[in-house]
Structures are given as C-alpha cells and as structure tokens.
Amino acid sequence: xxxxxxxxxxxxxxxxxxxxxxxxxxxxxxxxxxxxxxxxxxxxxxxxxxxxxxxxxxxxxxxxxxxxxxxxxxxxxxxxxxxxxxxxxxxxxxxxxxxxxxxxxxxxxxxxxxxxxxxxxxxxxxxxxxxxxxxxxxxxxxxxxxxxxxxxxxxxxxxxxxxxxxxxxxxxxxxxxxxxxxxxxxxxxxxxxxxxxxxxxxxxxxxxxxxxxxxxxxxxxxxxxxxxxxxxxxxxxxxxxxxxxxxxxxxxxxxxxxxxxxxxxxxxxxxxxxxxxxxxxxxxxxxxxxxxxxxxxxxxxxxxxxxxxxxxxxxxxxxxxxxxxxxxxxxxxxxxxxxxxxxxxxxxxxxxxxxxxxxxxxxxxxxxxxxxxxxxxxxxxxxxxxxxxxxxxxxxxxxxxxxxxxxxxxxxxxxxxxxxxxxxxxxxxxxxxxxxxxxxxxxxxxxxxxxxxxxxxxxxxxxxxxxxxxxxxxxxxxxxxxxxxxxxxxxxxxxxxxxxxxxxxxxxxxxxxxxxxxxxxxxxxxxxxxxxxxxxxxxxxxxxxxxxxxxxxxxxxxxxxxxxxxxxxxxxxxxxxxxxxxxxxxxxxxxxxxxxxxxxxxxxxxxxxxxxxxxxxxxxxxxxxxxxxxxxxxxxxxxxxxxxxxxxxxxxxxxxxxxxxxxxxxxxxxxxxxxxxxxxxxxxxxxxxxxxxxxxxxxxxxxxxxxxxxxxxxxxxxxxxxxxxxxxxxxxxxxxxxxxxxxxxxxxxxxxxxxxxxxxxxxxxxxxxxxxxxxxxxxxxxxxxxxxxxxxxxxxxxxxxxxxxxxxxxxxxxxxxxx
Amino acid sequence: xxxxxxxxxxxxxxxxxxxxxxxxxxxxxxxxxxxxxxxxxxxxxxxxxxxxxxxxxxxxxxxxxxxxxxxxxxxxxxxxxxxxxxxxx
Numbered sequence: 001x002x003x004x005x006x007x008x009x010x011x012x013x014x015x016x017x018x019x020x021x022x023x024x025x026x027x028x029x030x031x032x033x034x035x036x037x038x039x040x041x042x043x044x045x046x047x048x049x050x051x052x053x054x055x056x057x058x059x060x061x062x063x064x065x066x067x068x069x070x071x072x073x074x075x076x077x078x079x080x081x082x083x084x085x086x087x088x089x090x091x092x093x094x095x096x097x098x099x100x101x102x103x104x105x106x107x108x109x110x111x112x113x114x115x116x117x118x119x120x121x122x123x124x125x126x127x128x129x130x131x132x133x134x135x136x137x138x139x140x141x142x143x144x145x146x147x148x149x150x151x152x153x154x155x156x157x158x159x160x161x162x163x164x165x166x167x168x169x170x171x172x173x174x175x176x177x178x179x180x181x182x183x184x185x186x187x188x189x190x191x192x193x194x195x196x197x198x199x200x201x202x203x204x205x206x207x208x209x210x211x212x213x214x215x216x217x218x219x220x221x222x223x224x225x226x227x228x229x230x231x232x233x234x235x236x237x238x239x240x241x242x243x244x245x246x247x248x249x250x251x252x253x254x255x256x257x258x259x260x261x262x263x264x265x266x267x268x269x270x271x272x273x274x275x276x277x278x279x280x281x282x283x284x285x286x287x288x289x290x291x292x293x294x295x296x297x298x299x300x301x302x303x304x305x306x307x308x309x310x311x312x313x314x315x316x317x318x319x320x321x322x323x324x325x326x327x328x329x330x331x332x333x334x335x336x337x338x339x340x341x342x343x344x345x346x347x348x349x350x351x352x353x354x355x356x357x358x359x360x361x362x363x364x365x366x367x368x369x370x371x372x373x374x375x376x377x378x379x380x381x382x383x384x385x386x387x388x389x390x391x392x393x394x395x396x397x398x399x400x401x402x403x404x405x406x407x408x409x410x411x412x413x414x415x416x417x418x419x420x421x422x423x424x425x426x427x428x429x430x431x432x433x434x435x436x437x438x439x440x441x442x443x444x445x446x447x448x449x450x451x452x453x454x455x456x457x458x459x460x461x462x463x464x465x466x467x468x469x470x471x472x473x474x475x476x477x478x479x480x481x482x483x484x485x486x487x488x489x490x491x492x493x494x495x496x497x498x499x500x501x502x503x504x505x506x507x508x509x510x511x512x513x514x515x516x517x518x519x520x521x522x523x524x525x526x527x528x529x530x531x532x533x534x535x536x537x538x539x540x541x542x543x544x545x546x547x548x549x550x551x552x553x554x555x556x557x558x559x560x561x562x563x564x565x566x567x568x569x570x571x572x573x574x575x576x577x578x579x580x581x582x583x584x585x586x587x588x589x590x591x592x593x594x595x596x597x598x599x600x601x602x603x604x605x606x607x608x609x610x611x612x613x614x615x616x617x618x619x620x621x622x623x624x625x626x627x628x629x630x631x632x633x634x635x636x637x638x639x640x641x642x643x644x645x646x647x648x649x650x651x652x653x654x655x656x657x658x659x660x661x662x663x664x665x666x667x668x669x670x671x672x673x674x675x676x677x678x679x680x681x682x683x684x685x686x687x688x689x690x691x692x693x694x695x696x697x698x699x700x701x702x703x704x705x706x707x708x709x710x711x712x713x714x715x716x717x718x719x720x721x722x723x724x725x726x727x728x729x730x731x732x733x734x735x736x737x738x739x740x741x742x743x744x745x746x747x748x749x750x751x752x753x754x755x756x757x758x759x760x761x762x763x764x765x766x767x768x769x770x771x772x773x774x775x776x777x778x779x780x781x782x783x784x785x786x787x788x789x790x791x792x793x794x795x796x797x798x799x800x801x802x803x804x805x806x807x808x809x810x811x812x813x814x815x816x817x818x819x
Numbered sequence: 820x821x822x823x824x825x826x827x828x829x830x831x832x833x834x835x836x837x838x839x840x841x842x843x844x845x846x847x848x849x850x851x852x853x854x855x856x857x858x859x860x861x862x863x864x865x866x867x868x869x870x871x872x873x874x875x876x877x878x879x880x881x882x883x884x885x886x887x888x889x890x891x892x893x894x895x896x897x898x899x900x901x902x903x904x905x906x907x908x
Contacts (some may be wrong), residue, residue, distance in 0.1 A: 183821040535858040576883040576901045716849035721856035
C-alpha cells in the first residue's frame with residue numbers, strides 16, 4: 001500500500017490513503033493536538049467534522065488549518081499551535097517547538113472564479129444528492145458543493161450525480177456566505193498544491209441548503225480533556241478511518257444514539273463501561289488525557305468519553321431573512337432528529353467546564369456574567385468573548401443557551417441565539433485578496449526609453465522614465481542636471497503619452513466645456529489652445545489640462561495622468577444630467593505624445609515638418625496639424641517647462657517612429673530625452689502646479705495663487721457660486737514659492753514652521769540650477785504669504801531656514817515661451 | 820453589497836460592474852442664493868427607502884443611467900437612461 005509521510009513538529013508521521021492529517025496523527029498516537037488559547041489547557045480531537053477549534057494546526061505556514069478535514073499528503077510540514085502561551089506563575093516549563101515560517105515566504109496560489117448556475121446545492125450528503133438530481137432532471141444547470149473530499153449519502157446516487165451532464169460537483173469546497181442577489185461565496189481547496197485556494201463567486205437562481213446538522217458538546221467539569229469526544233468523531237474514526245478510538249468508553253447523552261454507538265463500539269472491540277444521562281455526570285477525570293467519568297456515586301474508568309450531544313442545523317453561512325429562492329432540506333431544516341431535553345449538571349457552572357473552547361470561557365464565567373445583571377445572550381457573548389472566535393459559536397452556543405435558560409428560568413426560545421455573521425466557516429485573507437495582479441501600462445516608446453537607459457518610476461499603472469542614466473553611473477543628480485541644461489540651453493524631449501487625452505464632439509460640446517471648466521470655450525477660436533482647471537461645486541481644483549478647439553463642434557482635451565477616467569466620467573455625467581448632445585471619447589491608449597522644448601527646439605522640429613513654426617505663423621497657445629517626419633501629427637505650442645516647445649500628438653503606432661526621428665534631428669544640437677524628475681524641476685522654476693502634488697482635496701484656485709483661472713465671464717459653471725464667495729472671503733492658507741538657505745533639499749511634504757509652530761507643509765522641493773539654490777512651493781498661512789517672510793522647513797529632525805519668494809523663479813515675464 | 824443591477828443597455832449585471840453616482844438631485848439655477856449651492860454641494864437627503872440614483876456602467880457600456888433603489892433592501896425597482904425620463908414609473 002502506498003505510504004504517505006509528513007512532518008509533525010519535526011517528527012515523521014506515516015499516514016494511510018484516505019487519512020486526514022488529524023486521523024493520521026491520532027493513528028500514530030497523538031492525543032493532544034493543541035493547547036487552548038487563554039489557559040493552555042490540552043485539547044484533543046472533538047468533532048472531526050470541521051466544526052470545532054480543537055484540531056487546528058499550522059500547515060505549510062498557514063495557521064489555524066483544521067487538520068480533521070485536510071487530507072494527509074506527502075511532505076506536509078505540520079506544527080502544533082499555541083505552545084508558547086503563558087500558563088501562570090506556577091506553570092510547568094513552556095513547551096517549545098520550531099517557530100512557524102512567516103506566511104509571506106510560503107508558496108501560495110490564491111485565485112477567484114466567477115460562475116453562474118440555475119441551482120446551487122450546498123452539501124453533498126443524501127439530501128443534497130437528491131436535490132441536485134431532481135433539479136438536473138428538470139434540465140437546469142446545477143452546482144453541488146461539498147466541503148469534504150468526497151460526496152456522501154448513497155453510493156448509487158453519488159454515481160448518478162457524478163455522471164449527470166447537468167451537475168457540476170465542487171469537492172473540498174466550503175460555502176461561507178449567502179449574499180444579496182443569491183451570491184454564494186465558497187472556497188475550494190486544491191490539496192495537490194500548497195496553499196492553493198479558489199474563491200468561487202457563485203450566482204445562483206435558487207439555492208438548496210443541505211448542509212445537515214452538527215453535534216455540540218455538553219457542559220460539565222473537565223469536558224475539554226483530550227479523549228472526551230463527540231459521537232461524530234468516534235463514528236468517523238471507526239468507520240471512515242478504521243481506527244479503534246480507545247479501549248474503554250463511557251457514553252453520555254441522547255439514549256437512542258448512545259445505544260447505536262454502543263453497538264458500533266462493541267463490534268470494534270471497545271468495552272463500554274456505562275451509558276449515562278448528562279444530568280448524572282459530575283466531571284471527567286484526568287490530567288493530560290481523560291481517565292474516567294465521575295458521577296455523584298461512582299467513578300467509571302475510561303480512556304474515551306463520548307458525548308451524544310444536541311444537534312444543530314449547520315446554517316452559519318446564512319444570515320437574516322432568507323429570500324424565497326433559498327430552501328432548506330433534511331437535517332439543515334431540522335428534519336430527522338429531535339434533541340432530548342436535558343438539564344445541565346451542577347458542575348456546568350464550574351471553572352473547569354469549558355463552554356467556549358476557542359476563548360476558554362467557562363460555565364462559571366457565564367454564570368458570573370448573568371449574576372452581574374448581563375443575562376442577555378448577546379451581552380454574554382460581548383462580555384465573555386464566548387462564540388467570537390474560530391468555531392464561531394458552533395461548540396458553545398447550545399451549551400451557553402441551556403445554562404442561561406437554567407439560571408434565568410427562561411425557556412430556550414426566550415433566551416434565543418446570537419446573530420449569525422458570515423463568513424462562516426472562516427476564510428483565509430489570502431484567498432479573499434486573490435492573485436497578485438498588477439497591470440502595467442507602457443507607452444509606445446517604452447522600449448526606446450529602456451535602451452536609452454531610463455530609470456523607471458510608477459505613475460498609477462503607467463511606467464514613466466524618472467530620468468535617463470545612459471552610462472549607468474547611478475548618479476541621479478548628475479543625470480537630471482544634464483537633462484535640465486539640455487532643455488534650458490538647447491532642446492529636450494519628454495514622452496507625455498501617459499497624459500489623459502479626450503475628444504469631446506457634438507453640437508453641445510462647447511456648452512458642456514463652458515459648464516465644467518472655469519474658462520469659456522464656446523468662444524475659443526478654432527486653432528487655439530487654452531489651459532484651464534476643472535473645479536467641483538465646492539470650488540476645489542479637481543484636475544487641470546489643455547483644451548484645443550479642433551473645429552466648430554470638436555475639442556481635444558488633455559488631463560493629468562491618473563485622472564483621465566475620472567474626467568471622462570465627470571464630463572459624461574454632466575452631459576447626461578443636462579441632456580447634452582455630445583460624444584466623449586477617451587483616446588489615451590490610441591495616441592502617443594511627446595513634448596519637444598528648448599531654445600533650439602524650433603530648429604529641430606523644422607527639419608521634420610514643412611509647417612511654418614515661426615511665432616507669427618504659429619504663436620504660443622496655438623495648434624496646427626501637419627505632416628511631421630512623414631506622419632500626420634497635431635502640434636500644440638504649449639509650455640509646461642517654460643521654454644518654447646511643442647506637444648506633438650500622433651497615432652500610437654507612429655509614436656516610436658517619431659521619437660526616433662526627433663532624436664536624430666536633435667543630435668546635431670545635442671538634444672536629450674528627459675524624464676519626469678527633470679520635468680518637475682523645470683516646471684517648479686515656473687511655479688506650474690501639479691494637481692494632486694501641489695494641491696490636495698481642498699485646494700481652491702485662490703489659495704493656489706491661480707485667481708486668474710476663476711473667470712466670471714459666463715453666467716454659470718461648476719463651482720462658480722463657491723468661487724464667487726471665496727473671491728470675497730479672506731484666505732485661510734496660500735501656496736507660495738520659497739528659497740532655502742543651504743544645498744540640501746528636504747523631502748516633499750516636510751512641515752513648515754513659523755516660530756516653532758506648524759503653519760503648513762512643503763509640496764515640492766528641488767535644487768534649481770537657475771537659482772543655484774533649493775527652491776520649492778509650500779502651503780502657509782496668509783501672514784507668511786509675502787515676499788521675504790522667513791519660514792522653517794523641518795525634515796528628519798533638522799530645521800532648514802527659507803524665505804518666501806513671490807516671483808516665479810525662472811523667466812517671470814514668460815518671454816521664453818513665446819520666442 | 821452584491822445585488823444585481825439592470826443596465827438599460829446591457830441587462831442585469833453584478834453591482835461590482837458599476838460606479839455609484841449618488842442620489843439624483845436638481846442643481847440650483849445660476850441665479851440661486853449661495854446658500855442653495857451650499858445645500859446642493861454638502862447636504863444629502865440620505866433617504867431610508869426608495870430613491871432615484873445615478874449609476875455608471877464602468878465595466879460595460881460606459882453609460883450613466885438612473886436607478887430607483889431601496890436603500891434599505893437594495894431592491895432595484897426601475898432603471899432608465901436619462902433621455903427616457905418620461906418612462907419613469
């Protein structure tokens with residue numbers, strides 16, 4: 001026979017085919033599987049159905065795995081849990097075992113699947129099989145979920161279900177919740193790989209719940225000793241795993257089930273010492289394992305105590321009122337069993353009678369809480385933590401309710417139960433998170449940047465060159481300075497394909513842009529470009545960009561890199577709400593764009609196009625369409641970096657061709673490609689803001705020093721009322737420029753202090769080669785917003801003195817843009 | 820939240836395909852007092868019951884539409900495109 005070997009706390013354990021980790025351990029003589037969380041009490045197998053917390057172990061780095069429903073496989077590394085808990089001042093020496101490996105280092109395969117079925121049957125026992133077949137015979141698609149590795153119930157039915165074309169069976173699959181719209185959450189475990197779980201999102205026309213019932217424990221002193229088991233565990237050990245669970249047994253509880261079990265045990269050679277009603281039990285006896293059961297009069301020696309406890313329909317994954325399309329069948333509906341009424345024995349209020357195994361809440365704790373006046377079952381749960389851990393109340397609820405009913409004199413129904421809150425059973429965070437999936441967007445020129453030595457940065461999903469390091473020298477400052485000098489003294493080019501690009505066309509296009517932007521666009525002449533900002537109704541800047549009028553009913557917009565989806569939806573919403581006739585198309589992925597700038601840029605571009613680039617023919621803030629390097633292009637004369645420059649937009653497929661052509665044409669003047677870091681220095685010298693870097697979720701144009709964008713030359717636009725009010729109100733803060741004394745640039749975001757008190761923060765700080773100083777922008781209170789005002793930046797526990805500078809750092813008159 | 824929402828173009832889909840756009844409200848006229856804009860910008864009715872809302876089919880046709888949804892039960896009674904306002908039941 002094939003042998004399965006795995007490790008238990010560093011020792012090799014042999015398992016048989018069909019074994020679970022728990023059954024293999026039990027077979028090899030393990031009786032204590034874990035120690036309780038709070039008091040370190042030894043715990044052994046209890047339910048063997050995946051309902052209780054007693055067999056939870058760490059398997060291959062994943063904690064709290066229920067070993068009783070996990071098949072034994074070769075090579076598993078299984079570790080006992082809770083071995084290092086504090087056990088009081090006079091406790092024996094703490095047992096130490098190898099520390100569990102961190103989860104992040106363990107291999108895992110978590111994924112999600114989205115499925116739809118006409119009928120989903122939860123539970124692959126007899127009633128589940130019947131329900132699945134009945135639906136399948138009607139010709140509808142059926143899913144059958146079973147948490148165990150095999151279907152149960154009836155072997156003929158199992159075969160019929162498995163061969164039925166309309167039934168899809170999911171084994172090792174636990175349903176943990178039923179949500180709105182009949183969405184079932186279920187986790188299917190693939191035991192062939194370590195930590196391989198799939199989260200199934202099952203959308204069901206109707207749901208049949210055939211989860212059956214689970215058995216719960218009785219409350220009496222030392223009821224948690226290893227060797228005290230539920231009858232479900234004993235039956236599974238006997239019949240599923242062919243393990244004789246003990247030599248001499250005492251049975252407690254339901255008389256009918258006890259006598260059935262007695263026959264089974266005796267057939268397996270187990271002596272049954274007694275079969276007792278729960279009321280006569282005083283305590284289990286033993287230290288690390290049960291040695292017997294004491295009644296008022298006798299102590300029965302036994303190495304196995306079996307509880308035929310109350311049965312409870314297994315409905316933890318259901319919450320609230322069930323829709324009509326959900327039906328319960330079989331034991332899940334309470335069919336086929338009645339629980340014998342029982343009176344908890346006096347020792348059920350002992351400190352050693354454990355109601356909640358997960359949190360070590362005793363009958364004594366429950367009684368104390370009730371005596372303290374907090375007798376409501378929900379209060380007991382909150383105060384004692386009973387039912388709030390791994391088994392989610394399965395083992396303690398019935399015992400606590402019986403005890404509560406006994407003490408308070410209320411009926412079981414009057415005591416009620418606590419509210420079920422899925423997910424139940426628990427779900428690993430890993431499978432909820434799913435696969436690691438980071439989509440990456442690359443511009444059409446991506447691989448050219450790579451060859452040019454780009455040092456990459458992430459911008460949302462996009463990859464952008466931060467700067468280029470062709471020599472691979474690793475000196476960012478040197479690289480950025482070279483790129484900076486190229487743009488300021490000769491020419492540079494930057495890939496700006498990541499900027500959002502939106503076309504707005506239709507008879508209401510001008511009207512829509514008039515409504516959403518602060519500037520007027522219905523009167524913008526064809527051929528012109530205008531910079532504007534989008535405000536919300538609070539007057540907050542939400543985005544900025546350029547708008548070009550292409551023809552009477554067509555505009556071309558650019559947005560910031562991360563905001564294109566937002567801007568598109570914003571425009572579409574206002575158009576929909578106002579019933580405007582416009583089409584709004586996101587062209588970002590279809591276009592490549594690059595910005596060619598610098599005093600010699602005109603000469604470079606002139607080599608590639610016949611278009612007249614002279615300022616009189618093609619002035620600042622105009623656009624032209626022409627053939628550039630043999631491909632149709634739109635050129636916009638704009639200047640984010642503060643030099644004469646053109647943003648050239650072509651179809652994405654031409655992007656790499658045009659980039660190459662510009663680099664070649666610029667070679668004679670030593671044109672350099674430049675990255676985002678260089679662009680940030682260049683634009684900072686011009687005090688051009690970056691929305692989301694220099695502004696936050698509350699910044700308005702007045703405090704951002706951009707009062708000029710708030711135009712009141714039209715009766716209405718989004719934010720007009722708020723801006724009109726702000727125009728007349730004192731400002732609370734202002735965005736100002738500053739120069740720092742010293743060569744070290746504190747980090748963006750450093751706090752700004754005045755007389756030791758924080759008044760704001762610096763948004764952008766960079767070394768400026770123009771000023772030969774560190775410059776920046778910062779939010780300050782209006783008192784500091786005047787030229788020469790001293791401020792202090794604090795970074796890394798060091799103060800840096802600086803002065804507010806009113807003027808733009810580079811070319812304040814803006815002449816270089818228009819040359 | 821996992822209810823189904825019927826996009827007027829694409830039919831019944833999981834709500835995860837959509838972006839919520841807030842309750843349908845009337846923007847004040849440009850001549851309204853500033854207070855009306857304050858109310859419009861900052862206040863919501865926060866109704867407990869049926870209300871008309873904006874939804875955007877982000878994972879589908881990319882269209883804004885209106886839905887009448889119960890904020891208590893997430894039952895959706897009607898959905899329509901803004902131009903079909905007269906079909907409001």
